[in-house]
Structure formats: structure tokens, C-alpha cells
Amino acid sequence: MIVMAVLMSTGVPDWARVAGIAAVTVGAIAFVVVMPRWRYAVHRWEATDEAVYTQTGWFDQERRIAPITRIQTVDSARGPLEQLFGLSTVTVTTASAKGPLRIAGLDVATADGLVDALTAAAQASAGDAT
């Protein structure tokens, strides 16, 4: 945006303006082509009887693991785009603000099943999850 604003301002020679716009466009296309594929290749999730595991990110990657016994809430949310594509996002929170696990882009049936299973498992465990 800032680059574009600079390019559009007066006093920039025409050749520089063309080159700048070309560079930004190439960059944007590369980003749109590369980033989602990279992300999709990285993203993983798994839920067992003991823990939930996620792997997200692309340039910076993060793996999060939370034991079932420490789960506090299990939410599922569907944004407008997700509804269009029949997808859903499941968020598993623990008592730590640094710990929520987000599993984005699950199909609705899988997401609902996961929410039910995790809720049941979390309720079955004793303690107050702190």
C-alpha cells in the first residue's frame, strides 16, 4: 500500500513507476500462488484420547499440543466464506491465553464430530483444567 502510494505520487519518473508496479504485481501473484499451497502442505491436525495436536503456518510454523485433560472450551465457527465452501473452524482453548489450538478449514461433518468427541472427552476428565 505504502509502495503504491509512493509510486502514485508526483515526481516519480515514469520508468520507475512502471518498474515498481510490475514488481509489486509479480510479488503479489507469487504470494497468492505460493502461500496457500505452502500453508496447505504444512497444516496438520490430530486428536487422540490423550491430546490434541495442530501444526500451522508457512514461513513461521508452529506446532501446538494440549492434553485432553486441560481442555476448557471447544468452539466451532463458520465465517461467510467457510459457509460458502462447507467448511468450519474448530478452536480448542486451555486455561492459558497462549494456548488455543485452531483447526481451520475442516469440512462441517468432520468438525462437528470432532467438537462432540472433544467435548465429551474434556467433560470426562476430572479437575478444573488449570
Add this chain to the structure above:
Amino acid sequence: MTVEVAPEIPWRRLSRRMLFVHPVHELLRFLPLIVIFVVFGRGDVSNAPYGLIAAAAAVLLGVMRWLTTEYRVTPDQVQIRSGLLERKISSVARDRVRAVDVTARVMHRLLGLAVVTIGTGRQAGQNDDALRLDGLTVEETARLRGELLDRTAGEEAAAPATPGQVLARWRTSWVRYGPFSFSGFVTLGVLAGGAAQGLNELGPVDTDDVHLPHVVEQLADLGIGAVVTVAAIALVLAATMLATAGYFIAHFRFTLSREANGTLHVSRGLLTTRATTLEERRLRGVELDLPLPLRLVRGARLTAIATGADAGATALLLPPAPAAEARETAVRVLGDDTPVTGALREHPPAAIRRRWTRALGPAAVLVAATLVAGAAGVVSWPLAAAVAAVLLASGAALALDRIRALGHAIAGRWLVAQSGSIRRTRAILERDGVIGVNVRSSYFQRRAGVCTFTATTAGGREGYAVLDVDEATAIGLAEETVPGLLTPFLRA
């Protein structure tokens, strides 16, 4: 949450003396404005009525709050009922109460009152005000605290003032550590902001009327370098004085003690007194803060990692004090000295390389810019060379200091993580309190074959990071903090 109807337990009110405290507080808040009007006899008077109306409304609201706020402690819940138009009952299970904070400002103290804030395990920022009782008498405060945290004594009101074991006690000589925190500059900033706002209240200043005082004119003659030097010295002096005074006001007669009912008790304050009671069962560890300025004078401070106490003032276990004292206090709190003084495991060579690149990288960019400026003749060559040398030297010093700090350990029941230079911390976190594991790796970390291991917990900073360890170490740490956590995910 369901509210059980328990008619036999009467609702209790805030102290009647609050009816007096509110108006005085409001008046005090508007005092600067009033002084400005009286002393200067000028300013934009058209704003004054709004200010007075606001003050009157605030007083009225205070009275309403007293009339509508009630609380009671049932066998399993604490309930607070408040609100005039929108009646609201906040209830919290008594076994969820983790900390009780009792604060008394000057007015409250004169009238024998205190504000009680109940800390629970809920996440920070979630509707904290609901569990605040502004204005209980001191006797009632003690009674309530006993009821909330004394589970050993059963339902009877706890006998107050059971002598506890003192873990740390105030020494006046600690004041010398006051200036070596950043608080002085923060206070100065807040004051400057307040002053600017006060000047705004005066309305636009007619610039023609303003004559630069003689001193300023003379300073201007001395040139920009002298003015900057004088301003910097004045700033540092003011910040030092403010920080010292602030330290005295906030931490005067600091006492940390372990009470017989299984709680840690902190009391402090010169004008506003503050007493925090933490349930020790909920203590997840401690954090030793060793910021650079404090480290230069061999000081440190200690905070608690506990549910119900945020990382701020509630969690303070020792204000800036001699580092040895802070370490001893940590040992006394934890009951074990290995995590506090024990040796730390070293990080892989990649971690050390990354400290160098991360400290020298930005320095190199600045050095290049300086040299370009020197070559272009914007600044003279000797100056550019000197600036470049200073930049490189401080970058190297930073890297070396960070390398020295870096370390982690599993010591007894605790996970220890130490890192940082400007803001060095040694976090000692109970393994049992770890409720999740995050393993983060940037592109560059992956290329160097390292990752950042973060143990999440409920309380304190919520997550404590072990920087730049290799994958095998991270898996080992996860296994040691939460046994069995990774087993289903590990490929044979």
C-alpha cells in the same frame, strides 16, 4: 452459572463510609482544573460547567453504586449483586478463588476502608471488575479474606493475624534499586501527558503573549548540543527522583510471608497500602526478573506465576532488591534451591550463532547507513566512524550477554528457562502446571535446525519460552514436562 437460592444467608453491604469517599475522590480528580481556574484566572471558561456536571454525575453514580451493591458468601459460592437498571449477579465458585487483593488508598485508609478484588482462574481481561468490592471496613475485609482462602479452618471465620513465617522483609536500603527500573521514565511520560492535557484545558494559548524566558534564550545561544545535554541530564535526574519516590510509595514496608492456612501474603505501600493473598497450592512457579539496569547494580525482582494473579502488580513477590535476596526469597518460596541456583543446560551452537546474527544484523544495517552518510558527506568521517564503532560494539556486547543468559533445565519439579539481556528473566515453572506445549520455528530457525519451545500455563505470562533448542531437545522437554503427551504422535 446457576445461582442457588439460599435465603438464609443475608446479603451484605459495602461500608456506609463509602458515601463520603466517593464525593471527595471526585472533587480531588477535578482539583487540578479548579486550581488552574483559581490561580490563573483564565482559560476557556465555557468548558467548566460540563466539568462540574460530570463531577456531580460521578458523585451520584457513586451513591447509586453503594445503594445497589451487595455481596454474600454461600457455602460454595461468592456472589456480588450490583447495578440499578440492569441488575447483575456475579457468582464464582469458592474453590475457584485463587487470590484476594486488598488495596486501600489514602482516603480509604483514613476511614478504615479497603477495596477487595477477588482473583479467579479465569483468563485475563475477562470481566475482572465484576469481582471487586470497593469499600469494606478493615474488619470485614479480614473476615472475607479468611472465608475465601482459609479452607483448612472450615466454615468458621478465620482467626485473623495468625503469625506467619516471614520470607522477605523490607529494608530501607532497597530504595537504591528504585532508579534502576524503567518506571521513572514511565511516570515521567504519564506526568507529561497529564500536564499536556491540563494545558489543553486552559484553551489555546495566545502565542504573541509568550516570551521565551531569559534562560531559554541563553541556552539557545549555546547551541543545540548543549541544550540537548542539559535536557537529557534534567530528564534523567527527574526520572531518578520520581522512580525513587515511586519505589518508596509503592513498596514501603514490603513483607512477604507464608501463612498457616497455605497462602502467601504480600503487604506493602506508603500511602496506598496493598495486601495480596495468593493460594500457595495455585502457585505455578516464580520468575526472577533481571533487567539490564538492575543487573548492573546486582539487583533483581521476583514475581509469582500463579493462577488468579496476572503478571502485573498482584504477582509481585519481591520489589527490586539485591539479587542475592531475590534468589534466597525464591528458594524460600519454592522450598528447593536447585531451580534457582542450579546449573542450566547449554543450547546448541546454532542458538549461539543466532544470537550473533540477530544482534549484529540490525547493527550492521545501521553501520552501513552511517558509512553511506559519511561517504555522501552528510556527516563528517570521524563522526561516522565513531558511531559505527559504537554500534558494532554494543551489538557485540548484546549478543555476548544474551549468549551468557541462554539456558534451560529440568530441576526437580520445575522447568527452568532463562534468556534475554535488556530484559533477562529466569522463569521457574512447575512441570505439573504446564497445560500445553507450543513449538514454533521460523524459516531461519528451521534452516538452523532449531525451534522455540513454549510451555503454556494458566497465570503469569501464560507461556514461557525456551529459545532455540534442537528438535530432539524440544521433544525431550515436552516429554519431561507433560509425560506421555507426545507418545501417540511420535513415529517409532
